[in-house]
Amino acid sequence: MSFNVCGKSVKENDVIIVFMGHDSMFPLSVKEGEITQTKYGAIKHNSLLGHGYGTKFSCTKGWVYILQATPELWTLCLPHRTQILYTADIAMITLQLDLKPGSVVCESGTGSGSLSHAILRTVAPMGHLHTVEFNEGRCNKATAEFGEHGLSQYVTVYHRDVINEGFPVENAADAVFLDIPRPDEAVKVAAKALKTTGGRFCSFSPCIEQTQRTCATLRKPGSGFCEVETLELVRRSHNVKRVYIPIADIGIGDSEVRTALIKGENNTSSVLPCAYEAGDDMPVGEIIIRTTPENKDGLSSSKNPKRAKFDMSSSQISQGGGKSYEKGKTPPAATKYAFSTRTCILPKEIYGHTGYLTFATYRPGLSHKV
Amino acid sequence: MEDGIALNKTVILQRNNVLKAVKLIPEKVIVFERMRFKPENAVGLPFGSVFEVKNGDLNPVNSSLSLEEMETAGEDNRNLVDTHGKSQTLNREDLIQMKEDGATGKEIVQSLVENSSSFAGKTVFSQKKYLKKKQKKHLAYLQLLKPTSRLICKLYQEREPAKICHMRIDSMSQLLTSTNVRHGSKVAVFETCSGLLLGMVLERLAGxxxxxxxxxxxxPVNLFAVSHFNFPDEYWDNLHSLPLHKLAPLLAGNSFQSTFDESNKTTCESEVPLESNDSSTDIANENNSKHEIAIPVDIKAVENLNEKACNGPLKRKLSLSDKEKTAIRVERQKKRFNHQKAAWELLESRNMDALIVASRFHPTPIVLSLLEVLAVSKPFAIYFEYKEALMELFVRLSVSGAAINLQLTDTFMRQYQVLPERTHPHVMMRGHGGYLLTGIKVRPFSAQQEK
Known part of the structure; x- marks a missing residue:
């Protein structure tokens, strides 16, 4: 029931999220007497009952966090029956479709229900979602899921082909969302479902050809649609880490490096201009001196290598306390000095493309965009 | 909300992708994009209607704005000679003369086409481009739209990005979605975005x-954008404002009464006490009233609040007697005091459902304090213009163990021109949309063990 009403602690039949790490979580429907196996050992549902949300739960071989289900967490761990929509697109769709409590929305196809849950969160309790799916199995599974999540009263799932049979309602929707193979052929039925006083339309297509056909259909005179816009979102999650950039030996001694690296003293040095903000003596990162080889041998066995920090100037801010909580390498061994700074970088592989979002306003009987 | 354009409500004006929010006040001249007009003629028409400005009035236009396809057009630009502006025989004076003679925008564009020696040699595409450019300039058309989160976001993003901390629409949308804001949520917001976020959250709470x-x-100086949404009065009842600097006393366990008494002593020494012969005998209320007038306030925000506090359209200030003014002020102060009290009690229960921060201030101290009032297992989302501050906060939070599922993200948003044979991303687009840090509050392990 946790999608709809939330208690402070786990109750029977709650759908909870078992959080084991960023990329490792799963939903769980709590049933008395059942046991679920995880990589950290077994979770006995009986001992989950009454457990506080947002706190750690000890399994036999470790611990996990027990979280309340939200549409966003659901998106991250739902059982995939199709390709699904992710948070950045969902957020944009919700805003661009002018959704708010009370909105009536038509959606096709239901797919795995990722967007449906987010729509329901926003339009409930006064609004309603009519969601159409042409695959019978997915349709039944979605219906069961909405029931399990306590959302049945806000959503109706229909098994039909939207292009041939249209949406189940006419002149009733504030917004229509399409995520189907041939969206251009459903523009007409979308217009029929929308209120004659106007509404918003969105079509999600992974391919540009579909998008082109959809835009052309939307722009046809007499379609009733205007303000056609297409956009694409790529949401990127950064890793925060500390990096060490070795400083090459250019044949000067310690004290000279010190002078060279700290701009100031006679204001002539520009060995490492990148390390400073213009006109600022404060390093953006910090210059550290490598530990001596003897020390290094001792460190290699230690998990938390100590660094002898070169005390550059009294004004320098000591950062972070030197803890190894950030992802990052230990200083490279090749050079004596290294420039150290906190940065964030993108993972090696990211989603470079999800789909093109085409939005339009339905305003029949009124002239085109100014 | 009733449909259709009405007086004393805010509408969004649109012309050539330029947006402006204005309140339609009877008989008041609106200036928009060098057009001046009174709103009366638009009343009762549906949102989205197109108007032409003529003689200071709005005239509904019904014709489609795309001009008929030209008969003659070149194949490509091989015969096009770059004449550096000499192909047009009409000059500025001619155009001004035409306008004075009462020519419509459409007629002006038509004669520009007729007097252009190069127009016929252009390809259909560039003819269209030329027409669009000239229409933009000479047609005094505009559209009146219904204010929605989407349009108000767009308006601020295009016109006054600095007032919303340069947040782009994708960041705004994600702030609301990632914090699971919905009907009935209790949301803590700290923003310096002119009230845009408050308005968006209020819309999703829906009363x-x-x-x-x-x-x-x-x-609260950050309420201006909220007034664009045309919210019914009861929506405003759910908006409780509290100065951020009261947070530390609150978290230290001080009472509301003692905190506000304390601040009165320090900030209200110089001002004249309010001579209210009103029936308000509540001591705390009076204290609070004093507290209020000592402060320089943002006129717009107060006007706005004033209006809402009075529960009805604000009469012209001039028509009010001093006594009435005082009564209104006392009423307003009483309301604000009640809201502060409500805010205090909500925060004191440390059971908020969501936390949203989007400001020009460094987020770390704000977020670390505000996390205290968020219930466990609830989401938070922080926007900041620069990633460095969020990187710092990210590390602090991950070390503290008070949050999981931490994600520092930005979004690459690309808009497309989708036309037959001419599909490509927009040539110019917003380069920067800011960064988001999202996560879920949990009880740190150490705290849990103590329990």
Missing amino acids: KGSIVNLHPGET
Whole structure:
């Protein structure tokens, strides 16, 4: 029931999220007497009952966090029956479709229900979602899921082909969302479902050809649609880490490096201009001196290598306390000095493309965009 | 909300992708894009109607704005000679003369086409481009739209990005989605985005639930954009404002009464006490009233608040007697005091459903304090223009163990021109949309063990 009403602690039949790490979580429907196996050992549902949300739960071989289900967490761990929509697109769709409590929305196809849950969160309790799916199995599974999540009263799932049979309602929707193979052929039925006083339309297509056909259909005179816009979102999650950039030996001694690296003293040095903000003596990162080889041998066995920090100037801010909580390498061994700074970088592989979002306003009987 | 354009409501004006929010006040001349007009003629028409400005009035236009396809057009630009502006025989004076003679925008564009020696040699595409450019300039058309979150976001993003901390529409949308804001949520918000976020959250609460608006300074100056949404009065009842600097006393366990008494002593020494012969005998209320007038306030925000506090359209200030003014002020102060109290109580229960921060201030101290009032297992989302501050906060939070599922993200948003044979991303687009840090509050392991 946790999608709809939330208690402070786990109750029977709650759908909870078992959080084991960023990329490792799963939903769980709590049933008395059942046991679920995880990589950290077994979770006995009986001992989950009454457990506080947002706190750690000890399994036999470790611990996990027990979280309340939200549409966003659901998106991250739902059982995939199709390709699904992710948070950045969902957020944009919700805003661009002018959704708010009370909105009536038509959606096709239901797919795995990722967007449906987010729509329901926003339009409930006064609004309603009519969601159409042409695959019978997915349709039944979605219906069961909405029931399990306590959302049945806000959503109706229909098994039909939207292009041939249209949406189940006419002149009733504030917004229509399409995520189907041939969206251009459903523009007409979308217009029929929308209120004659106007509404918003969105079509999600992974391919540009579909998008082109959809835009052309939307722009046809007499379609009733205007303000056609297409956009694409790529949401990127950064890793925060500390990096060490070795400083090459250019044949000067310690004290000279010190002078060279700290701009100031006679204001002539520009060995490492990148390390400073213009006109600022404060390093953006910090210059550290490598530990001596003897020390290094001792460190290699230690998990938390100590660094002898070169005390550059009294004004320098000591950062972070030197803890190894950030992802990052230990200083490279090749050079004596290294420039150290906190940065964030993108993972090696990211989603470079999800789909093109085409939005339009339905305003029949009124002239085109100014 | 009733449909159709009405007086004393805010509408969004649109012309050539330029947006402006204005309140339609009877007989008041609106200036927009060098057009001047009175709103009366638009009343009762549906939102989205197109108007032409003529003689200071709005005239509904029904024709489609795309001009008929030209008969003659070149194949490509091999015969096009770059004449550096000499192909047009009409000059500025001619155009001004035409306008004075009462020519419509359409006629002007038509004669520009006729007097252009190069127009016929252009390809259909560039003819269209030329027409679009000239229409933009000479047609005094505009559209009146219904204010929605989407349009108000767009308006601020295009016109006044600095007032919303350069947040782009994708960041705004994600702030609301990632914090699971919905009907009935209790949301803590700290923003310096002119009230845009408050408005968006209020829209999603739709009259149930509450916002605690923590604001810098003494009075909420960040309510201006909220007034664009045309919210019914009961929506405003859910918006409780409290100065951010009251947060530390609150978290230290001080009572509301003692905190506000304390601040009165320090900030209200110089001002004249309010001579209210009103029936308000509540001591705390009076204290609070004093507290209010000592502070320089943002006129717009107060006007706005004033209006809402009075529960009805604000009469012209001039027509009010001093006594009435005082009564209104006392009423307003009483309301604000009640809201502050409500905000205090909500925060004191440390059971907020969501936390949203989007400001020009460094987020770390704000977020670390505000996390205290968020219930466990609830989401938070922080926007900041620069990633460095969020990187710092990210590390602090991951070390503290008070949050999981931490994600520092930005979004690459690309808009497309989708036309037959001419599909490509827009040539110019917003380069920067800011960064988001999202996560879920949990009880740190150590705290749990103590329990």
